[in-house]
Amino acid sequence: MKIHRYFTNEGKSPYDNVEFVKRSSEIKNPDGSTVFKLDDIAVPKSWSQVAVDILAQKYFRKAGAPKADEHGQPVCDDEGSQLYGGETDSRQVFHRMAGCWRHWGEKYGYFDSEPDAQAFYDEMCHMLAAQVASPNSPQWFNTGLHYAYGITGVAQGHHYVDPDTHTLKQAKSAYERPQPHACFIQSVADDLVNEGGIMDLWTREARLFKYGSGTGTNFSNIRGAGEPLSGGGSSSGLMSFLRIGDRAAGAIKSGGTTRRAAKMVCLDLDHPDIEQFIDWKTVEEQKVAAMVAGSKVIRAHLKNILQAARASSNNGDSVVETDPRKNDALKEALRNARHMAVPPVYVKKMLDLAEQGVTDVDFIELDTNWESDAYMTVSGQNSNNSVRIPNSFFEKLKEDQDWELVRRSDGSLARTVPAAKLWGKICYSAVLMPLILARSICSLTIQPVIWRR
Numbered sequence: 396m397k398i399h400r401y402f403t404n405e406g407k408s409p410y411d412n413v414e415f416v417k418r419s420s421e422i423k424n425p426d427g428s429t430v431f432k433l434d435d436i437a438v439p440k441s442w443s444q445v446a447v448d449i450l451a452q453k454y455f456r457k458a459g460a461p462k463a464d465e466h467g468q469p470v471c472d473d474e475g476s477q478l479y480g481g482e483t484d485s486r487q488v489f490h491r492m493a494g495c496w497r498h499w500g501e502k503y504g505y506f507d508s509e510p511d512a513q514a515f516y517d518e519m520c521h522m523l524a525a526q527v528a529s530p531n532s533p534q535w536f537n538t539g540l541h542y543a544y545g546i547t548g549v550a551q552g553h554h555y556v557d558p559d560t561h562t563l564k565q566a567k568s569a570y571e572r573p574q575p576h577a578c579f580i581q582s583v584a585d586d587l588v589n590e591g592g593i594m595d596l597w598t599r600e601a602r603l604f605k606y607g608s609g610t611g612t613n614f615s616n617i618r619g620a621g622e623p624l625s626g627g628g629s630s631s632g633l634m635s636f637l638r639i640g641d642r643a644a645g646a647i648k649s650g651g652t653t654r655r656a657a658k659m660v661c662l663d664l665d666h667p668d669i670e671q672f673i674d675w676k677t678v679e680e681q682k683v684a685a686m687v688a689g690s691k692v693i694r695a696h697l698k699n700i701l702q703a704a705r706a707s708s709n710n711g712d713s714v715v716e717t718d719p720r721k722n723d724a725l726k727e728a729l730r731n732a733r734h735m736a737v738p739p740v741y742v743k744k745m746l747d748l749a750e751q752g753v754t755d756v757d758f759i760e761l762d763t764n765w766e767s768d769a770y771m772t773v774s775g776q777n778s779n780n781s782v783r784i785p786n787s788f789f790e791k792l793k794e795d796q797d798w799e800l801v802r803r804s805d806g807s808l809a810r811t812v813p814a815a816k817l818w819g820k821i822c823y824s825a826v827l828m829p830l831i832l833a834r835s836i837c838s839l840t841i842q843p844v845i846w847r848r
Contacts, residue, residue, distance in 0.1 A: 396500075397507050398514040402521040405510070409520040410486070414440040420451035424764070437484040439524050446526070454535035455482040459546045485524065491539025492530065493519035498542055503558050530575075536607035537573035546570050552602055574606040578657075581612045585803060593617065593636050597643050600658065604647040609657030613783070618803040619667030630804075633668045634675065637778075644777040658778040664788055664817070667800045667809040673820045676780060679773040686769045690761040696732040697745050698756045703728040704749035717746045782821060792818055 403409045415437050422430040433451045462470040462478040470478045482488060497516040499505075506512040522528040530538070540546040548569030555572045557564050566572040581599060586592030596612065603610050620632025637660060644656040662672050703724040706716040719726035732742055745756070761769040770776055791798050797811035 396505055396511060396515075398511040398518065400514050400518060402525070402527070403514070403517040405514070409517040410524055413521070413524045415486070416440045418442075418444075418447050420444075420448045422448075422452060424766075433481075433483070435483060437486065439485065439526075442526070450485060450488065450535075453532075454488060456540060456544070456546075457481040459540070459544050460487060461544065486520075487543075488535065489520045489523045491543035492534060493523065495539035495542040531577035533573075533577055533607040534575045537570060538575050540573065541568070541570040551605065552598075574603070574608060577608055579603055579608060579610045581610055583612050583614060583616065585616045585618055597640055600640065600656075601643060601647055604644060604656035604658075609659070611659030611661065613661040613663070615661075615663040615666050615783075616803060619800075619809060620671075622667070622802055622804045622809075632671075633662075633666065634671050637672075637675070638774040641774045641777050645771075656777060659781065660778045661781045661783060663783045664785065665799060665801045667802060669782065669800060670812065670817070670820060672780065673782065673817075673824050676775045677824050679775045682773045683763065683769045686772065687761045687763055690759055692735055693737050693741065694756060694758045694760050696728070696735055696737045697741060697758055699728045700725065700732060700742060700745045701749055701754065701756055704746060705754070715749050715752070717749055784821075788814060788817075 404411070416439075417435045418438050419432070419434045420436060421432040424430055431452055433455075436447060436451050438447050438450065458481055459479055460482045462480050463484075464470055472478055493516050496519065497512050500515065501509075501512050506515065519528075550566055551569050551574075553566045553569075553572065553574050554563050555566055556562070581596060582591065583593060583596045584591045588594050600610050614633055614637065617633045617636065618630045620630060620634070622630045622632075624630055640658070640660075644658045647656050662669060666672070703722065704715055704717050705713050706722050706724065716722040716725065719729055729742065733739075741758070759768070761767060763769065788798060791814040796814055798814040798817055799811050800809045801807070802809045
């Protein structure tokens with residue numbers, strides 16, 4: 396390839412016309428505590444704070460990069476050994492990506508000459524700094540870590556096509572042949588543990604999430620709840636497995652940083668478990684609401700019981716009286732707690748603690764923060780769910796007819812459901828719930844399908 400310069404000049408820095416400044420990036424919890432903070436980040440002056448935050452919080456390598464001073468000279472310890480740490484200068488990232496691309500291009504004969512390779516490197520560095528061009532997330536996460544810093548790691552099961560032999564090979568380390576691709580569509584077979592099956596899919600998804608990629612799968616081949624198994628039992632159903640995959644995705648931060656795994660779950664509308672799938676996120680959101688409200692209600696009533704148990708004697712001193720027949724305030728507090736369905740075991744615990752002289756309540760109070768214990772408790776929080784709707788469904792809906800759900804094990808009719816009822820569920824989950832909850836991720840999206848013969 397011949398590379399013509401548009402933004403740079405031969406012999407000069409690709410950043411000649413780009414002013415760099417020091418900025419900071421920070422993430423805080425709702426309570427004000429700091430999740431992430433990085434100061435003195437060198438970035439182009441024109442970059443927005445959002446761009447700075449994305450680079451610092453997600454794409455900067457957090458370890459293994461050689462430290463350098465403001466003049467680009469290596470920083471060493473007292474014994475003269477190179478010090479290593481995280482990336483703090485955007486030019487480090489630009490160099491490791493553009494430099495790696497140039498290295499591969501030169502190694503496999505892509506450029507006509509060395510000046511063309513240098514022009515490619517300069518142009519790419521400038522375009523990255525000026526935000527004229529930008530690669531996908533896995534490139535920012537992984538590309539050039541081995542080339543620029545010599546970072547390696549245990550092979551993770553990635554494969555590549557050898558440019559010399561044109562054969563598929565398995566990578567020998569984690570970063571020498573990195574995983575630079577963004578989005579994958581993966582299939583899954585109705586099989587538990589074999590290759591291509593359900594548990595194998597979670598492994599493949601983890602491999603992609605770990606290095607910053609996203610994945611999507613249509614789970615319509617998985618049999619529904621109650622369908623027969625070869626061993627004589629019955630299937631626990633699709634939803635039980637989706638919950639496992641969802642929790643696995645939630646445990647993996649893309650690229651080992653603050654970004655959540657990107658996971659798409661699709662299901663055909665004729666699957667036997669389609670109603671449970673549509674309602675999944677809606678029900679889980681309701682669980683969160685119940686847990687948050689319930690924790691506050693229970694805590695308040697337990698506190699009232701504990702306080703009411705400390706009655707006043709005739710001389711005005713505070714005494715503990717846990718017998719409601721002798722303590723009217725406690726009787727009222729117990730009645731109110733029972734009315735609000737406070738578990739009896741906690742009521743008894745408060746009475747026991749009161750007799751031991753405890754004066755304060757130790758009961759968790761949850762909130763609706765995205766990273767809170769309430770959301771970490773429920774499932775369905777890490778996937779974008781979609782239903783695939785064929786034209787034939789809308790014909791049934793128009794005629795107010797029933798929609799047939801088909802068993803995956805033998806293709807027979809599982810049951811029917813009114814098309815209008817199913818459409819109502821879809822609309823509620825796809826439109827109303829996100830508006831009610833003001834969430835950043837929709838509960839459900841719709842994929843119209845046009846069937847071709």
